[in-house]
Amino acid sequence: MNIIDISLPIHPNMPIYPGNQPTEFNKIVKPSGSQLTAMTFDSHAGTHVDAPAHAGLEGSTEVFPLETFYGLARVIAIENTPLITKKHLLDQDIQAGERILFKTDNSTRGHDIFHDSWTALSSEAAAFLASKKVALVGIDWFGIKQKGAPDNGAHTELLSKQIPILEGITLKNAEPGTYILSAFPVAYLGVDGAQTRAVLIQE
Numbered sequence: 001m002n003i004i005d006i007s008l009p010i011h012p013n014m015p016i017y018p019g020n021q022p023t024e025f026n027k028i029v030k031p032s033g034s035q036l037t038a039m040t041f042d043s044h045a046g047t048h049v050d051a052p053a054h055a056g057l058e059g060s061t062e063v064f065p066l067e068t069f070y071g072l073a074r075v076i077a078i079e080n081t082p083l084i085t086k087k088h089l090l091d092q093d094i095q096a097g098e099r100i101l102f103k104t105d106n107s108t109r110g111h112d113i114f115h116d117s118w119t120a121l122s123s124e125a126a127a128f129l130a131s132k133k134v135a136l137v138g139i140d141w142f143g144i145k146q147k148g149a150p151d152n153g154a155h156t157e158l159l160s161k162q163i164p165i166l167e168g169i170t171l172k173n174a175e176p177g178t179y180i181l182s183a184f185p186v187a188y189l190g191v192d193g194a195q196t197r198a199v200l201i202q203e
């Protein structure tokens, strides 16, 4: 079995979406000598799952059945474009129930800093994926929405259909193809998103 880690590490110097909560770690050493760490970050820091509430809709990450986050997933490479459109998806034979992970130039470029531009998913492409009834959509950047997009369709088209969005993954070590995805969100109650340790498993 080969496990490919597609998660990004969480640490105080991690790149964060502009305006979001900076990540802070503060060590606490108790008189007994035991150590713990107070951690400050928001629900969309690093590799995480978006819940409907993130887009102003009803529901936290608890609305998604756990089965959604484990099972066959397909890595699709769409490169040399700043926007994944419906046109890119028409010949991909997208099937109902598929977990689709988009590998873009974002993965090639890396995630060491928060870049000012990134490859995103168009609202129309999100609506197309929702119409195909996919189980989950993942993208290799901290946000799925195009910078400056006139609407929030990349989120709402999927989240309104209870399709979770897996954001902040890195697919630099994953060739296009089929894997087992494991990406269970942390069980924060009533929150609009949750961190996940996302991996691809090859048997």
Ligand SMILES: [Zn+2]
Residues within 6 Å of the ligand: 044, 048, 049, 050, 054, 142, 143, 167, 193
């Ligand atoms: Zn998010």
